[in-house]
Amino acid sequence: MEATIDGVRCGGRVIITEPVNVALEIHLRPLTQVSGKLLDGEEPIAGTRLLIFEEIQVPNKPQGWVVAGVRGEVKTEHNGAFEFFVERGVRFLIAAQDESGRIVMRHRLPEKMGAEAVVVDLNLQSAN
Numbered sequence: 001m002e003a004t005i006d007g008v009r010c011g012g013r014v015i016i017t018e019p020v021n022v023a024l025e026i027h028l029r030p031l032t033q034v035s036g037k038l039l040d041g042e043e044p045i046a047g048t049r050l051l052i053f054e055e056i057q058v059p060n061k062p063q064g065w066v067v068a069g070v071r072g073e074v075k076t077e078h079n080g081a082f083e084f085f086v087e088r089g090v091r092f093l094i095a096a097q098d099e100s101g102r103i104v105m106r107h108r109l110p111e112k113m114g115a116e117a118v119v120v121d122l123n124l125q126s127a128n
Contacts, residue, residue: 001013002028009033010030011029030087030088031087033116034117035119035120036122037079037080037082037121040125041123041124044080046076046077047076048075048097052092055093087113091111092113093108094106
């Protein structure tokens with residue numbers, strides 16, 4: 001769910017698993033615009049499906065973070081460009097898929113998103 005409030009793009013999640021006969025209160029948070037390009041060396045990669053996974057911190061877990069679920073997906077444009085929005089305060093991982101659905105790249109951002117806009121250029125040759 002998304003809305004623009006006082007000129008700020010905001011979003012939130014709603015999951016309803018059974019009939020509800022009461023009013024729902026939905027809290028929206030400001031969104032971070034994430035944009036960039038997907039490259040293979042110097043060459044842009046067009047038409048690649050990027051999956052955006054949310055990660056959550058888990059106490060007493062050796063690596064500290066686990067993938068919680070897919071938050072969205074986008075396809076790269078002819079010049080490798082992409083853009084998507086995530087809730088601020090969220091840490092996420094971007095995964096690129098080939099035509100067969102196989103994950104060919106994972107890029108984990110080390111920090112939670114807090115800014116209004118972030119540029120993330122991804123390169124298949126140096127992805128982490």
